[in-house]
Amino acid sequence: RYRSIIDLESHLYRNGTRIIKFFLHLSEEEQRKRFLQRMDEPEKNWKFSLADIKERKYWKEYMQAYEACLSATSTETAPWYVVPADDKKNARLIISHVIVETLKSLNMSYPTITKARQKELQSIRKRLAK
Incomplete structure (x- = not known):
């Protein structure tokens, strides 16, 4: 299964797609607090x-499974970012930073046009301006 994930992500990368994967790591205590809040606030x-409550007894097993998955599927071209998520604002800030830095690294720019196309646009503009 992991090999299939890596193969797909590699294919996407070779075709120009950049993949950023985030694992929002919530502590067991914070999860407990959020569950209580969900029940307390209508x-x-x-x-x-x-x-969710039934699954909490498997916390350690889930953490081991997450660790195995992240270790097996994090690559140079499709990395995992493990984000501490107990503080929602901080988690969002970290994620935003990673996304912005990834976009900057793409060195994107508007397409350039030929001199002939520039001349054509100038001519069309003159006609529209009348």
């Missing part, structure tokens, strides 16, 4: 699922 009740 507008957040919809977020709460009994399945």
Whole structure:
């Protein structure tokens, strides 16, 4: 399964797609607090699922599975960024920074046009300006 993920991401990279993967790491204690908040605040009740509580007993196993997955699928061309997510604002800031830096590294620019096209545009502009 991991090989398939790496193969797909490599294919996408070779075809010009940049992949950034974020793992929002929430501590067990913060998860507990958020579950309580979801139950205490009526507008957040919809977020709460009994399945989440049932799965909490497997916390260590989930962490091991996440670690194995991230280790196996993080590559130079499709890295994982493990973001501490207990503080939502800080997590968003970190993610924004990674995205901005990745976009900067692409050295994007507007396409250039030929002199003939520039001349054509000037002619069209003159006609429209009348």
